[in-house]
Structures are given as structure tokens and as C-alpha cells.
Amino acid sequence: MNLKQIYKDNGALLEGHFLLSSGNHSNFYLQSAKVLENPKTAEILAKNLAKKIKEANIQIDTVCSPALGGILAGYELARALNVRFIFAERVDGKMTIRRGFEIIKNENVLICEDIITTGGSALEAGEVVKSLGGNIVGFAAIANRGFCKIYGEDKEQKKECKLPKNLPFFALGNFEFEIYKPNNCPMCKEGTKAIKPGSRGN
Numbered sequence: 477m478n479l480k481q482i483y484k485d486n487g488a489l490l491e492g493h494f495l496l497s498s499g500n501h502s503n504f505y506l507q508s509a510k511v512l513e514n515p516k517t518a519e520i521l522a523k524n525l526a527k528k529i530k531e532a533n534i535q536i537d538t539v540c541s542p543a544l545g546g547i548l549a550g551y552e553l554a555r556a557l558n559v560r561f562i563f564a565e566r567v568d569g570k571m572t573i574r575r576g577f578e579i580i581k582n583e584n585v586l587i588c589e590d591i592i593t594t595g596g597s598a599l600e601a602g603e604v605v606k607s608l609g610g611n612i613v614g615f616a617a618i619a620n621r622g623f624c625k626i627y628g629e630d631k632e633q634k635k636e637c638k639l640p641k642n643l644p645f646f647a648l649g650n651f652e653f654e655i656y657k658p659n660n661c662p663m664c665k666e667g668t669k670a671i672k673p674g675s676r677g678n
Contacts, residue, residue: 508590514611522552550588579608621653
């Protein structure tokens, strides 16, 4: 599977000058919603991701995703794994699980995102699940920005990755782009303004 080509074919690999959620800048941005808006493509990606997870022989009862970006990826993955799906969301800035979703004590939960950069939101969702008695068995994403180590790969995990090293992280591939601090951004020095993805039709 050529993940990069799939993103390109769906207009989801954007090039420009982007302000990331971390506050840093990049000349590339992955818009996974453009890939996942096609149900057939989403199903194919989820089935391939589920295959990797099944090969690891871990027991999963439920998939949980942080809203909003992870919901489509998580739902399709849960469907491919034939398990329950729930999501966590921010309320007044704090990640929480509501809408009647419940966690059974010692339930095995896999946290799924569309894209993992450092894994901050996924980790927050995992902490909420644990606080309700759940057991986190791993993390997953369609795409990885290259900071975290994908299960089965030799590549070392970078210090920016927030995911725990003792749990597996599954993804279909890596996208490694240059990331710049705002005070050292070459696009800023050229006089262009960083755009927050989604704010202007992206």
C-alpha cells in the first residue's frame, strides 16, 4: 500500500505554509478528512491497519478515539476489528468521555487517531479511559508523522513522542516533514503567513 500516493490522490497532502497545533510551522500538512470522506477508501485503510494489529495478537474489546479528527478512523478500525467504538472529547479544554459511553473495569481499549504527531491527544484520551477503569493495550493511527515508533519497525522513537514505550503503536506509514519554530521558519522569512489548517478552506 502506497499511503503517500493515496493521500495525494485524495488531495490530502497539502503544500504551503501551515501553523500546526503545536505552534510550529511546516510547508506540508496531512488532511486525513479528505482521505476518510470516501467510505471505500476509509474501509480499505482500516482493514489494512486492522491486519497489522491482529498480527500482534493483542486482545481488544473497544476502540476509542479523541474527537474530532480520530472519529472516522477509529470507527472504521473498530468495524474492521469487529469491536465496540467510543470517543473522547474536550469539554472546557479537558478530555472527557460522555454521551452515555461507559468503560467496563479492565476492558481492553485501543486508542486510535487519524494522524499521530507526538501523540498528545491520544495519550489524553488514554488517561481518561484508565481513570474509568479501562486497560490501554495500544495506540493506532492511519498515518504517523515520524516522531513515534511504529510497532515492528527498527526506527528509534524520538524524544518528542509522548506515547508510552511499553505499548505498541500501529500505523500504515510515516510522513516526515520539516517542522520549524516560528522564529526560524524559512517561509516566514520569505514573507508568507502561516495558515492554520481548516481555517481557510483547507
